[in-house]
Amino acid sequence: MLSKIMTGSLSGLEAGLVDVETDFYNGLPALNMVGLVSVTVKEAAERIRGAIINSGYSFPYKRITINFSPASTRKDGSHFDLPIAVGILTSSGELKKQITEKYAFIGELSLDGKINRIKGALPLVIGFVENGIKKIILPAANLNEAAIVKGVDLFPAEHFSQVIEHMKTEEGITKHHGRRHNLPANDYKEDYADIYGQEHIKRVMVICAAGAHGVLIVGSPGVGKSMMAKRIRTIMPEMTYEEMLETTKIYSVAGKLSDKKPLIHERPFRAPYHTISPSALVGGGVRPVPGEITLAHSGVLFLDEFFEFKRQTLDLLRQPIEEGHILISRNGENVVFPSRSVLVAASNPCPCGYRGDPRNECKCSERQMQSYTSKLSGPLLDRIDLQVTMGFVGYEDLINEHRHKPDYRCASSEDMKRDVERAVKTQKKRYIKEEILYNSQLSPARIKKYCAIDRESENFIKQAYEKMALSARGYHKMLKVARTIADVDGEDHINIAHLAEALSYRG
Amino acid sequence: MNNTIQSVKFGDQDYPERLKHIKDPPKELFYRGDISLASELSIAIVGTRKATGYGIWAATNIAEKLAAHGVIVTSGMAFGIDTCGHRGALKGGGKTIAVLGSGIDICTPASNKNLMNTIARDGLVISEYPPGTPAAKYTFPRRNRIISGISAATVVVEAGLSSGALITAELAAEQGKDVYAVPGNIDSIYSIGTNKLIKEGALPLVTCDDLLDDLGIKRNPAVYLPEGLGKTEKEMLQHIGMQSEVTVDYLYRMTGKPPSEINGIITILEIKGMVYTHMGKIFIAK
Numbered sequence: 174m175l176s177k178i179m180t181g182s183l184s185g186l187e188a189g190l191v192d193v194e195t196d197f198y199n200g201l202p203a204l205n206m207v208g209l210v211s212v213t214v215k216e217a218a219e220r221i222r223g224a225i226i227n228s229g230y231s232f233p234y235k236r237i238t239i240n241f242s243p244a245s246t247r248k249d250g251s252h253f254d255l256p257i258a259v260g261i262l263t264s265s266g267e268l269k270k271q272i273t274e275k276y277a278f279i280g281e282l283s284l285d286g287k288i289n290r291i292k293g294a295l296p297l298v299i300g301f302v303e304n305g306i307k308k309i310i311l312p313a314a315n316l317n318e319a320a321i322v323k324g325v326d327l328f329p330a331e332h333f334s335q336v337i338e339h340m341k342t343e344e345g346i347t348k349h350h351g352r353r354h355n356l357p358a359n360d361y362k363e364d365y366a367d368i369y370g371q372e373h374i375k376r377v378m379v380i381c382a383a384g385a386h387g388v389l390i391v392g393s394p395g396v397g398k399s400m401m402a403k404r405i406r407t408i409m410p411e412m413t414y415e416e417m418l419e420t421t422k423i424y425s426v427a428g429k430l431s432d433k434k435p436l437i438h439e440r441p442f443r444a445p446y447h448t449i450s451p452s453a454l455v456g457g458g459v460r461p462v463p464g465e466i467t468l469a470h471s472g473v474l475f476l477d478e479f480f481e482f483k484r485q486t487l488d489l490l491r492q493p494i495e496e497g498h499i500l501i502s503r504n505g506e507n508v509v510f511p512s513r514s515v516l517v518a519a520s521n522p523c524p525c526g527y528r529g530d531p532r533n534e535c536k537c538s539e540r541q542m543q544s545y546t547s548k549l550s551g552p553l554l555d556r557i558d559l560q561v562t563m564g565f566v567g568y569e570d571l572i573n574e575h576r577h578k579p580d581y582r583c584a585s586s587e588d589m590k591r592d593v594e595r596a597v598k599t600q601k602k603r604y605i606k607e608e609i610l611y612n613s614q615l616s617p618a619r620i621k622k623y624c625a626i627d628r629e630s631e632n633f634i635k636q637a638y639e640k641m642a643l644s645a646r647g648y649h650k651m652l653k654v655a656r657t658i659a660d661v662d663g664e665d666h667i668n669i670a671h672l673a674e675a676l677s678y679r680g
Numbered sequence: 681m682n683n684t685i686q687s688v689k690f691g692d693q694d695y696p697e698r699l700k701h702i703k704d705p706p707k708e709l710f711y712r713g714d715i716s717l718a719s720e721l722s723i724a725i726v727g728t729r730k731a732t733g734y735g736i737w738a739a740t741n742i743a744e745k746l747a748a749h750g751v752i753v754t755s756g757m758a759f760g761i762d763t764c765g766h767r768g769a770l771k772g773g774g775k776t777i778a779v780l781g782s783g784i785d786i787c788t789p790a791s792n793k794n795l796m797n798t799i800a801r802d803g804l805v806i807s808e809y810p811p812g813t814p815a816a817k818y819t820f821p822r823r824n825r826i827i828s829g830i831s832a833a834t835v836v837v838e839a840g841l842s843s844g845a846l847i848t849a850e851l852a853a854e855q856g857k858d859v860y861a862v863p864g865n866i867d868s869i870y871s872i873g874t875n876k877l878i879k880e881g882a883l884p885l886v887t888c889d890d891l892l893d894d895l896g897i898k899r900n901p902a903v904y905l906p907e908g909l910g911k912t913e914k915e916m917l918q919h920i921g922m923q924s925e926v927t928v929d930y931l932y933r934m935t936g937k938p939p940s941e942i943n944g945i946i947t948i949l950e951i952k953g954m955v956y957t958h959m960g961k962i963f964i965a966k
Contacts, residue, residue: 372929529733543791670941674947
């Protein structure tokens with residue numbers, strides 16, 4: 174008897190519907206799978222045989238053909254185990270077609286019939302909902318992750334026998350409604366108040382977070398570059414539901430969710446080491462998986478020892494940072510992963526780290542020095558709007574608080590976040606009709622439109638242009654940063670003070 | 681015209697006057713530019729290749745002031761102090777002489793190519809090595825005797841203990857020329873060499889004007905005119921001047937003004953040429 178069971182298949186972060194068609198014929202017993210399935214899916218045959226037998230049922234002694242429709246798309250993943258097993262039992266008459274065809278199934282089977290956690294449950298469930306399927310059988314381990322999808326009935330199963338039971342009576346597995354969760358509040362352990370004596374760098378971090386500007390922090394070892402970078406999450410706005418859904422989807426596909434962390438509700442902070450391979454950074458593989466730049470989506474991509482990265486690796490970052498997504502083409506399949514993150518780069522001033530430090534001698538040769546900084550030249554620099562040097566805080570400055578004016582305040586993450594949120598809100602309102610969200614995304618044409626300056630400021634820029642040998646690129650960067658500074662300060666128009674401050678971060 | 685390489689032999693009329701009197705004058709000099717400059721009043725500015733912000737400031741300023749008073753600045757076109765000396769002189773609207781340790785058709789270091797062409801156009805590039813000679817370890821100490829030889833005096837701005845600038849200073853002293861050393865903090869490894877020179881009898885360069893006075897040059901008041909400054913700008917300048925080098929955070933602590941405002945004021949002061957930033961520190965420029 175022919176049966177047709179619903180499941181899905183992933184391509185990047187998107188899921189499409191797949192029908193698993195099972196039919197029995199007379200002939201030598203065999204199990205054939207057709208429809209462009211990968212090795213993982215073909216191997217399912219042995220797992221399913223074990224799972225069915227160990228759940229107390231007999232495996233049909235027939236020539237079984239299973240077709241995955243549509244037959245033209247590639248199918249990969251271990252989540253096909255459950256729909257195939259259900260299809261076989263439906264075809265053999267063990268289960269009722271009228272019931273099994275109402276549900277969609279995803280899950281990986283063990284030989285003993287246990288249903289295991291799968292990768293990509295969230296995007297698959299979202300795909301089902303988009304196709305109007307409301308009843309889904311899924312591994313219990315994936316429940317928390319899938320439950321953030323609204324308007325769906327989830328049936329979490331731990332063992333294959335539970336599924337069989339449920340398919341016979343439509344009772345047995347408790348139904349869960351997917352609903353919008355109240356997100357747990359962010360609980361970052363770090364705070365900018367931990368850093369003393371670097372208020373001007375904190376200001377830069379506010380501008381960076383507010384306008385999603387790329388920043389490069391240069392400083393000798395031990396001055397606190399990483400501390401500064403790690404805390405930027407604490408001042409970014411809370412994630413929206415949509416952001417959370419999209420980010421969790423990415424982590425679901427990458428197989429990085431666990432029972433402890435079923436949801437990504439804190440902005441990701443990714444800090445790949447500088448020896449990372451290009452495909453690990455931007456994504457790739459025979460079956461494309463998200464790279465670090467996608468895992469950092471809606472969060473922070475921190476590149477420590479920026480100049481130690483290979484030039485080719487850094488160049489790969491340009492397009493995804495600019496466009497907010499990365500296109501990966503493999504075997505005629507195009508996959509798009511989102512990649513909108515804040516880029517924070519840190520570097521020593523030279524290979525040994527002590528250039529410009531009067532206490533330690535720099536041991537680098539000029540040649541080393543030049544090959545070090547030459548990586549920064551070129552188009553990647555376009556994406557780094559802010560460049561600052563972080564100096565050493567002397568012991569005296571660290572302890573002698575009484576020497577300070579009363580106005581001196583060590584800003585905390587809470588203070589800084591307030592400024593960032595205001596600026597983000599202003600930008601959202603301003604760019605409501607554009608496809609952009611942040612000032613850093615402004616194209617030269619839009620800069621003209623949104624970064625208007627008055628006559629007085631124009632004169633100032635003219636002076637600066639000559640005195641500081643600004644380039645056209647530097648000019649545009651300055652205007653974008655000045656726009657963000659005005660937004661942070663809550664002002665509608667860019668004035669000289671904003672421009673002058675922007676110029677001080679030109680590096 | 682100035683791009684053609686010419687040469688002058690010992691005994692020729694154009695041969696630099698002061699160079700005739702040193703112990704082992706070069707038999708032939710290859711040059712681009714105006715060879716007569718080498719016979720005029722010039723001062724050598726030399727120092728470490730790894731200059732700190734302080735050294736960059738000092739070299740640029742001394743050179744600029746000398747140039748503004750018509751004195752030629754001679755140096756070796758190396759990174760750091762040498763480059764700042766040349767650039768400072770050009771900034772001050774004066775002439776400068778670069779003495780190379782290689783043939784003058786080879787730019788050492790290569791990245792100073794633009795600087796070399798500017799110097800060849802507006803000043804003088806010379807070398808005792810025939811065109812095509814690559815730079816070698818021994819050529820740099822040799823050319824130092826020419827730097828000190830064509831100059832009336834030598835100023836060492838910053839030097840570590842093994843700096844080539846100390847060789848130039850020694851040669852200058854042997855040639856009977858005045859050696860000036862710019863004193864530095866005693867905890868800075870780039871000032872140990874210069875401070876030691878002072879201990880050994882070099883003249884400390886306490887203000888940039890000392891040199892002008894010693895050369896008997898009348899000061900040009902136009903060089904010292906301050907530009908119009910606002911109240912906050914003056915306040916910032918005072919704080920920077922008291923410490924000679926400060927950070928933005930220091931200014932925040934001392935003035936109570938937020939870093940955003942301080943950064944803006946510093947940029948404006950920089951445009952006005954009053955301060956100078958290097959590696960995250962702010963220095964007085966004048």
